[in-house]
Amino acid sequence: MRFKLFLCFILVFSLKTFTNNEIVNISGFVTDKEFRLGNASVSFSNSSNVVKTVKSDINGSFNIKLPKNKYRITVKKDGYNSLIGDNFFVDYIxxxxxxxxxxxxxxxxxxxGKIINKFGDPIKNVxxxxxxxxxxxxxxxDSLGNFSFEGQIGLISIFAQKDGFYGNGTSMLIQNEQFINDISIVLEAKTFYISGALIKENNYLKDIYLELINGSNNKVISTIKxxxxxxxxxxxxxxxEKAYFRIPSIGYKSEIFTINKDLRQFNIFTD
Known part of the structure; x- marks a missing residue:
């Protein structure tokens, strides 16, 4: 009877020792070097590609019990990149x-970044x-053509457009830069021409100064003869958006019209 009890004791002790030797308690924490990061996924992958995953708690801490083995560890969290690399191994054998x-x-x-024209001048409200x-x-x-935003590592595309300009943009693959401050997008202005004849009472008026006026602010756009x-x-x-003609020498002012295309044979009758 004593011998049987002794064997049972040895068996229980052996099983307990075996279990303790085969399981390890792994703990640690996830951090961005300044703050502990909660809700990060910490995965342990063994040589058979069996993966066990644990989440870090609100304090960035995690704890998991695993069989003794060699593990590859990966850590993931939205908005963050791992600094331990894809080949970080631990050997708990x-x-x-x-x-x-x-x-x-x-x-x-x-x-x-900044939106500019071909002369390097800023373009606002793009x-x-x-x-x-x-x-x-x-x-x-903004009023100086500047813009800024928060991106993330990966592919970023930027496209700028404004009435009166041809659209333009750029794409870039961001890998590990912390900030980028030298993006310049150049917009080329759309330009048109207006041609015709200046006529009064079926006569062509020669050597007369003709002004093209911005209808929004009444400033002279251009003057020709x-x-x-x-x-x-x-x-x-x-x-x-709006413009009109003015001939100071005869006190003439045309109706307002829109400049959004080439205007050919745009004859002006001053009668």
Whole structure:
């Protein structure tokens, strides 16, 4: 009877010892070197590709019990990139587990840019569309043509457009920069020409100064002199919502019209 009890004791002790030798308690925390990161997924993959995953708590800490083995560790969290790399291994076959410190980095990137014309002058109130992965963002350039936004590592596309200009944009693959401040997007202005004849009582008015006026602010856009045949031609005129003609010498002012295309044979009758 005593011998049987002794065997049972040995068996229980052996099983307990075996169990303790085969299971290890692994603990640690996830951090971005400044703050502990909660809700991060810490995965342990063995040589048979069996994966066990644990989530860090609100304090960034995690704890998991695993069989003694060699594990590849990965850590993931939305908005962050792992700094431990994809080939971080620990071997708990012969070594006691030490507390793991898994470092991550915020993958948000501050991006600064400017919308300019071909002369380098800023363009304000430009509509800017940003695509960050599958997310879309709408911005507007300020009075100095500047814009900024928070992106993330990966592919970012920027497209700028404004009435009176041809749209333009750029795409870039962001890998590990923390901020980018040298993006310049050049918009080329759409220009048109207006040509015709200046006529009064069926006569062509020659050598007459003709002004093209911005209808929004009454400022002179351009001034030309009609030819000896009474013809005129305004070139490289920017798009204006409203405009009109003025002839100071005879006190003439035309009706307001829109400049959004080339205006050929745009004859002016001053009668």
């Amino acid at each position: 012969f070594e006691e587990p030490k507390q793991l410190i898994l470092n991550m980095t915020d993958n948000k990137i501050k991006i600064y 509509d800017i569309k940003i695509k960050i992965s599958e997310n879309l963002l709408d911005l507007t350039s 009609t030819t000896k045949d009474g013809l005129f031609e305004f070139r490289d005129i920017l798009t204006y």
